[in-house]
Amino acid sequence: MTHRDHGRGATVIAVDIGRVDYGDALDLQHRLAAERANDEREDVLVVCEHAAVYTAGRNADPDNVLDASTIPVVRADRGGDITYHGPGQVVIYPIIRLDSSREVRRYVGVLQEACIAVAAMHGVTAHAEPALPGVWVGDEKLAAIGVRVRRGSTSHGLAFNVDPDLSDYDGIVACGIRGRGVCSLASLGVRTSTEGVARALVDALARGLDRPVRWSDAAGLDAAGRAA
8 A cells, every 4th residue: 555545545644742842743744745735644633632722723812711710822824713722621733635635625524533532531512613613512613623724734733621720711702602601521510531532532533434443652743654
């Protein structure tokens, strides 16, 4: 199998790199996405957690940052507005090669359905809304979704709230959506681990992509999936 065999049935690599600075994760995504666009590696799911940070997408409205006195704001090259990352949240950055621009909508749907499936595993009924990004439980957002596609390769992805400090969201208008709240599995009464949710999300993404998944450790990221 060559690295050009990126469709149904090809292996996707999952790597948990632990807690990492958002800027370092952004640099890593840029490198991996460029390698994937050049068919120099297989598809990869980067699993991580960040220290508290607000990230502003290309379309972010500065007025949606209400208080950045204690949490830094970092620009991101994804679509969307302002969002939050922090401890207790599972972040997954899929670096996936899409065959055409027509696949982008389906790909976003795969991210949403993976979050919905993992919520259901924990007894939580979540849903997607056509006009609003992310995954919702009632009027509260459980998972944020934002993607970038360049040269056919995806970056950015999803952030699923397991047990973050929800008060950190008070400093922003999350995703630029006013009049709605934010929730987590913990705030909904579910006690579980970020590690378990991360594994479940990777499995759900692999099912949605119709792909087998192979885990690699962080130390092997440079070697995993690289072209010989």
